[in-house]
Amino acid sequence: GEDVEQSLFLSVREGDSSVINCTYTDSSSTYLYWYKQEPGAGLQLLTYIFSNMDMKQDQRLTVLLNKKDKHLSLRIADTQTGDSAIYFCAESRGGYQKVTFGIGTKLQVIP
């Protein structure tokens, strides 16, 4: 079955880059997502990448996909205190919106 794994916690200093890693098992994954959840809020889609892409950049966010190793990463440049949140890696085949999420990585930004 599908499984998505990510580390639970990451702490970085303000201004540094953050890299959150994720691995997935479903080789049929078509879409890979990064969601952000702030305390008391729902999920906010940050970015997504199609499985036929290697990299996607959107302002401070860079997503890297290694399809061979089924490894996805999210790099946040110049991390700010407002980036403190839980980041979820997720995948789907794109068919019926069954998105499989990782457990979430809590990013703590130290001023």
Next chain:
Amino acid sequence: KAGVTQTPRYLIKTRGQQVTLSCSPISGHRSVSWYQQTPGQGLQFLFEYFSETQRNKGNFPGRFSGRQFSNSRSEMNVSTLELGDSALYLCASSLEAGSMNTEAFFGQGTRLTVV
């Protein structure tokens, strides 16, 4: 345009009761999915509806059910509540699953506490 609206935001129920949660998708969105979020299990897929039909279902017992109305609004129902059903229930809507536009927008969730 308005986002995904879930009601109520907070709910406290006792064991054995049943509960109904509501989700209004973004206008024009026809696909609605439900997820359960708990600290121990993370986010788990419950089911997905499209045009009033359940098309996909996660690994949850039959106490968890749902439906979608003709206006795409969806409800989920949990009967015979257990303490372990305490969770944040998130609803996501998307324009049309299976197309290139598969971005799902999430509501803020309903926090259910079973006592």
